[in-house]
Amino acid sequence: MTMIEVADGVWIRRHPELDLTLGLVVGETGCLVVDTGIDEAFGQAWADAIREVTDLPWTVVLTHAHFDHAFGTAAFGTCFATEGCREALVDTAHKQVSEWSGEFPGIATAPVVLPLRAPFSVDLGGREVLLGHPGPGHTGHDLTVHVPDAGVLFAGDLVEHGAPPQFGDSYPGAWPMALEKMLEAAPKVIVPGHGDPVTPDFVERQRAEITEIVTLCERLNRGEIDIEAAVARSPYPRKTLEEALGRTIRRRPLRRPDGR
Numbered sequence: 001m002t003m004i005e006v007a008d009g010v011w012i013r014r015h016p017e018l019d020l021t022l023g024l025v026v027g028e029t030g031c032l033v034v035d036t037g038i039d040e041a042f043g044q045a046w047a048d049a050i051r052e053v054t055d056l057p058w059t060v061v062l063t064h065a066h067f068d069h070a071f072g073t074a075a076f077g078t079c080f081a082t083e084g085c086r087e088a089l090v091d092t093a094h095k096q097v098s099e100w101s102g103e104f105p106g107i108a109t110a111p112v113v114l115p116l117r118a119p120f121s122v123d124l125g126g127r128e129v130l131l132g133h134p135g136p137g138h139t140g141h142d143l144t145v146h147v148p149d150a151g152v153l154f155a156g157d158l159v160e161h162g163a164p165p166q167f168g169d170s171y172p173g174a175w176p177m178a179l180e181k182m183l184e185a186a187p188k189v190i191v192p193g194h195g196d197p198v199t200p201d202f203v204e205r206q207r208a209e210i211t212e213i214v215t216l217c218e219r220l221n222r223g224e225i226d227i228e229a230a231v232a233r234s235p236y237p238r239k240t241l242e243e244a245l246g247r248t249i250r251r252r253p254l255r256r257p258d259g260r
């Protein structure tokens with residue numbers, strides 16, 4: 001694994017595991033770490049890689065509570081995230097371990113470090129980094145990291161490159177708006193939580209695809225089309241569509257109180 005400098009002092013580290021992408025922003029007096037990885041050993045390797053780039057003290061932020069982004073924190077110490085991320089870690093850490101420890105045994109013993117509430121910005125010395133929550137999307141608590149002077153925005157799993165977006169804990173109807181809000185910052189480079197860095201036009205396309213998924217789910221829930229017709233029109237595979245469908249409200253046919 002190598003560190004790639006995507007802009008002056010803005011680094012990513014790409015991983016074969018889940019095609020994961022972690023981030024590092026270096027200022028004059030401090031650095032900022034975006035996500036901590038899959039488990040404690042993974043987090044330690046990530047921390048060691050950071051120390052080859054800079055000795056400056058770090059501030060660590062988590063984009064969201066999924067294990068592949070958040071279970072390596074013990075190697076770093078304190079971390080920051082949205083309040084919703086903290087709640088989600090409390091509520092779901094156990095479930096995530098039972099779902100994923102077969103594939104990633106290290107998460108069973110990874111200490112879950114609960115994040116503190118993130119500030120709106122972090123001064124790294126000669127460089128300010130803005131932390132934001134553009135609204136529900138991939139989860140209810142996604143955090144973005146914007147480096148205005150470099151034109152780089154870390155999107156967590158709000159953006160996914162190389163695979164369809166993951167809808168398991170998502171808010172499909174709100175997701176397109178979150179992406180729109182994110183793009184208002186006019187970043188030149190967007191770093192997804194998985195895959196390679198992308199440009200705004202990629203995010204625009206993903207926003208249109210997610211909007212299409214939402215429309216298909218609405219039509220399915222209204223009984224206007226069946227699942228096969230929806231799969232045929234879906235920009236993403238069946239599994240993704242079904243996951244999104246499971247996260248949309250199923251409207252039941254209106255019925256009068258007397259049953260007519």
Ligand SMILES: [Zn+2]
Pocket residue numbers: 064066138157166
């Ligand atoms: Zn995720």
